[in-house]
Amino acid sequence: xxxxxxxxxxxxxxxxxxxxxxxxxxxxxxxxxxxxxxxxxxxxxxxxxxxxxxxxxxxxxxxxxxxxxxxxxxxxxxxxxxxxxxxxxxxxxxxxxxxxxxxxxxxxxxxxxxxxxxxxxxxxxxxxxxxxxxxxxxxxxxxxxxxxxxxxxxxxxxxxxxxxxxxxxxxxxxxxxxxxxxxxxxxxxxxxxxxxxxxxxxxxxxxxxxxxxxx
Amino acid sequence: xxxxxxxxxxxxxxxxxxxxxxxxxxxxxxxxxxxxxxxxxxxxxxxxxxxxxxxxxxxxxxxxxxxxxxxxxxxxxxxxxxxxxxxxxxxxxxxxxxxxxxxxxxxxxxxxxxxxxxxxxxxxxxxxxxxxxxxxxxxxxxxxx
Numbered sequence: 030x031x032x033x034x035x036x037x038x039x040x041x042x043x044x045x046x047x048x049x050x051x052x053x054x055x056x057x058x059x060x061x062x063x064x065x066x067x068x069x070x071x072x073x074x075x076x077x078x079x080x081x082x083x084x085x086x087x088x089x090x091x092x093x094x095x096x097x098x099x100x101x102x103x104x105x106x107x108x109x110x111x112x113x114x115x116x117x118x119x120x121x122x123x124x125x126x127x128x129x130x131x132x133x134x135x136x137x138x139x140x141x142x143x144x145x146x147x148x149x150x151x152x153x154x155x156x157x158x159x160x161x162x163x164x165x166x167x168x169x170x171x172x173x174x175x176x177x178x179x180x181x182x183x184x185x186x187x188x189x190x191x192x193x194x195x196x197x198x199x200x201x202x203x204x205x206x207x208x209x210x211x212x213x214x215x216x217x218x219x220x221x222x223x224x225x226x227x228x229x230x231x232x233x234x235x236x237x238x239x240x241x242x243x244x
Numbered sequence: 245x246x247x248x249x250x251x252x253x254x255x256x257x258x259x260x261x262x263x264x265x266x267x268x269x270x271x272x273x274x275x276x277x278x279x280x281x282x283x284x285x286x287x288x289x290x291x292x293x294x295x296x297x298x299x300x301x302x303x304x305x306x307x308x309x310x311x312x313x314x315x316x317x318x319x320x321x322x323x324x325x326x327x328x329x330x331x332x333x334x335x336x337x338x339x340x341x342x343x344x345x346x347x348x349x350x351x352x353x354x355x356x357x358x359x360x361x362x363x364x365x366x367x368x369x370x371x372x373x374x375x376x377x378x379x380x381x382x383x384x385x386x387x388x389x
Contacts, residue, residue, distance in 0.1 A: 083351035
């Protein structure tokens with residue numbers, strides 16, 4: 030385990046009086062960034078709300094074409110990955126870097142599982158012609174608003190999937206740093222902040238799943 | 245072990261995380277159970293959003309450590325939630341109160357208008373033919389005198 034005295038002075042930027050203030054500022058900055066992410070997704074949730082309001086029947090019928098089993102499995106996968114990240118932060122604060130590496134590795138595997146299942150879903154929609162806008166050519170369901178559902182489905186899950194990929198990369202980088210034994214009681218900010226990002230990705234999926242799959 | 249970065253006595257541990265994970269699993273089950281029932285459409289929307297909000301609050305407060313957070317950082321999430329509500333609420337209010345033709349063709353707003361064009365009906369399975377020959381021959385361009 031690292032001692033505070035050894036780790037703290039080199040980590041402290043000159044414009045902060047102490048590590049406590051520095052980490053508080055870092056978390057504050059991360060929360061501000063996350064709020065911009067929330068507003069980015071909020072625009073798409075607004076589009077969803079508007080078109081669901083304008084085409085209730087089209088959205089009802091189209092959302093029955095979503096693959097609920099895979100979506101529900103992905104919900105379980107992401108929530109469990111949030112648990113492993115929360116535990117990784119806990120052990121990073123204790124300086125148990127080997128556990129951090131293991132837990133972040135498991136989290137990345139969960140992320141990979143999520144993306145593979147998402148890929149299968151996309152493949153099914155692709156084969157069936159359930160595509161956005163005028164690319165939609167599924168004969169089994171035609172009507173106003175139906176292709177708009179798939180436009181919004183692909184936009185929202187696509188942007189969310191991109192965030193999963195970014196989260197996996199960041200967690201991989203943090204796991205590599207944990208492997209070098211960098212984290213301990215005096216310094217765990219990178220694990221905390223990347224963990225916040227991963228939790229936000231989970232949080233957005235918690236809303237996406239019922240709205241897109243279960244209406 | 246108490247890190248220098250957080251207030252004393254508010255620390256969350258693995259037990260809390262596992263309990264919250266279990267609660268999130270149960271709530272996911274409840275979401276799916278509600279979906280299986282034949283609740284009314286608006287009932288489903290309200291139930292799904294209520295459960296999702298509880299789940300999101302659990303993630304934010306425990307997993308994202310808002311419980312341990314101090315000062316203004318605790319306010320950021322609430323403020324962004326307020327702005328999300330404003331955005332969705334005002335845009336919906338706009339769409340719901342428009343002159344019907346200001347909304348897209350065949351949308352809900354056109355429903356009660358006597359002059360509207362009939363929306364093409366939802367087709368469960370129209371078969372392989374997507375453009376019916378009848379419609380094609382009745383098109384003005386192909387109309388014979």
